[in-house]
Amino acid sequence: MTAAIENTAQLVEAGAVMGLLPARPRLLALGEPTHGEDVLLEVRNDLFRQLVEQEGYRTITIESDCLRGLVVDDYVTSGTGTLDEVMERGFSHPEIGLGASAANRELVRWMRAYNDGRPESERVRFAGFDGPLEMTGAESPRQALTALHAYLTTRVDAGLLPCTAETLDRLLGADDRWTDSTAMTDPTRSVGQTPEAARLRLLADALVALLDTQVPHLIATSSSDDWDRARMYGRTATGLLRYHFWMADTSPSRLAQLLGVRASMMAANLLAAAERGPALAYAHNGHLQRHRSRMEMSGLPLEWWSAGAIVNARLGEGYAFMATALGTIRHHGVDTPPPDTVEGLLYALPEDRYVVDTRRLAAALGDATPAPRVSPWFGYSPLDPAHMTEHDGIVFVKDVLPR
Template identity: 50%
Template sequence: MTASPALRDAARPFSPSAVTDLLPPRTRVLALGEPTHGVEAFLDLRNELFRHLVAEHGYRSIAVESDCLAALGIDAYLGGADGDLDTVVREGFGHGFGDFPGNRELVRWMREFNSGVAESERLRLYGADGPLEMTAAAPPGPSLLRLHEFLAAHLRPELLPPREELTRLHGPDARWTEPAAALDPARSVGRTDEAVQLRLLADELTTLLAASAPQLAGEAEPEKYWQAGLHARTATGLLRYHAAMAGAGPDRFNSLMRQRDLMMADNLDAIVRREAERGPTLVFAHNRHLQREAGRIRLGAHDLLWWSAGSLLATRLGDGYAFVATAFGHRGADDHPAPDTLEGLLATLPEPRLTVDPRLLAAATEGRAKARVPADHTYFGLDPEALELVDGVVFVREIPRQSGPFGG
């Protein structure tokens, strides 16, 4: 099939400047989505774009779809802390993402950049995700105790619940990390009497942190104050997530998706506010997390529907939020897009990588493009009906077939 002139006009060979040309002028968050995990081509695109954003547009931070607590170790390394690069990357990325060379290269380059600049200009890396994995969620106790420790160093002791009470109510970490709880709510401790009481105490501590902000912001070390807020969000978010895991109603899986994306949105919101004086932030995560529309996934017999982190953040930031989706054409020898999908039409263009104006793409394909039916559960195609909610599209013509949970 030959590409139409209108389709050719909608696309340019990929370059970072071609992407930034599509962004609203008041962008504070550039959300770059990936259509599936585990593809080095998208990590390379992200790294190339981030280097351009740092050099030409004043970006000084990146947030990735990874454990927000584990990422603290990476950021400390970027700031000059001792460590072995491979170990830092392996331990600092959740979901097994530390195994990907593109993430190693990102951290290597950021540390090298930081070695030659003032502290105020150094690059930071954040984890946007909660400490969650496919079949387990972290226990809330460690973050709750870190929050308590911070507050105890600055506030009168009678304002705080006893640390021993938090430890007693929480119990062993293994109670919270039971893998079987992902599918069996009866195996979760998230709605026990102890968990409910712990959730109330976590709310009290979080309220104390917020209500004491004038004092704490003035006397605490900025990094410790930032981390206290992170631990407050993490502890309360995990307690909500564990309560959702213990729910037995028909909305259980929807609730889990809502809780995860709300945690991501709250983390990103805090990151944007922290970085406001230093520059905009690049965010990198799955398209489904960053899109402006609601997320939809078919999971067994369940049709899941929830508001994505991107939709929540876009509601809060307005035109300060920009979303660029990525997509691919061929994956390996057996996964080819149908010719009447957006991916199939873009694959008729000869360039290996394209930057696409979604408005021109919508006009060029109006009435003749369908949503791609994925070959497996790891990919979600571009929706022709949602192009008006996208600020840009980056298209990679061909990628290899992944192995493992991201495309086996």
């Protein structure tokens, strides 16, 4: 059995990954089963460099705030700011240490060095594809709304604008009204269903509609970057206002709606990244998987379609998903996997890192059904063997060691 399984595995290289796919995907998604482990990010970095140099990939997009990601993109494309400033301001989710990660810092440094002296058409780009959302709540829609309004103000007749900047400022009020962390567990603390928020949703919709009706003029009078950013401001503003609306909801569907809105915002940003050309997306496996997501929160069973499932439905073979699995994270109590699990079977192989052909692995297993692995640590999500063949491949890392 071990020999048959070993024949399904190759070293983690761009050529091996592409060999598993019918064609080069517009969006290649690489998942991780846990956050905060630099060895997994180092595998990502190595693969991205090879994809750039060998396969013509030009964008990497990760599970971080799309607005903050603009800070990173400005640095890697034009050298705006310093590396220290970018790591501090360009990443969200401090609870998982995105900005503090040495591997993320190395990614940004390499991208800047790669772009130095290259023409614009050959530069690599960075994007965050998450909304301006954290576990404890959501940002104010101010940045996205006012940036969208400012873009339109300089390009269309004033009479076409649905409101003034002063009106937006008045309706938005103080930002801390929107970012109150207690609203995540107490809907009555949210401002998402106030009359002012309802008015802002209508105005945001009108501003996005203006982008659509003025497309020929706006594209002709904008750089491609300005146009792309304007569309991102529009979908972020409407998405944030929708998210805040559901933050204020008191129905049993509140949490499922919030998860769905976040996934929809992620998917829209992933599709936008794919429009630029071949892109690598990196996030938790759960955000990129094809099957329906399920979890229990606050005693309620929740179901929603992940960003990956939404993008897969839109792109078809233009979307590919490689799930990462791992053997041990001993510093979190995750020890050697049982031999009857997928992780246990792969752990028995001699090398430290592999890319595995899931269809050949399933054929090698025959009628044997691997047992699901159970993690003793909430922060690690093992592979679900029932969905293994829905992945285009598995990247396996044998041991995750503490830094």
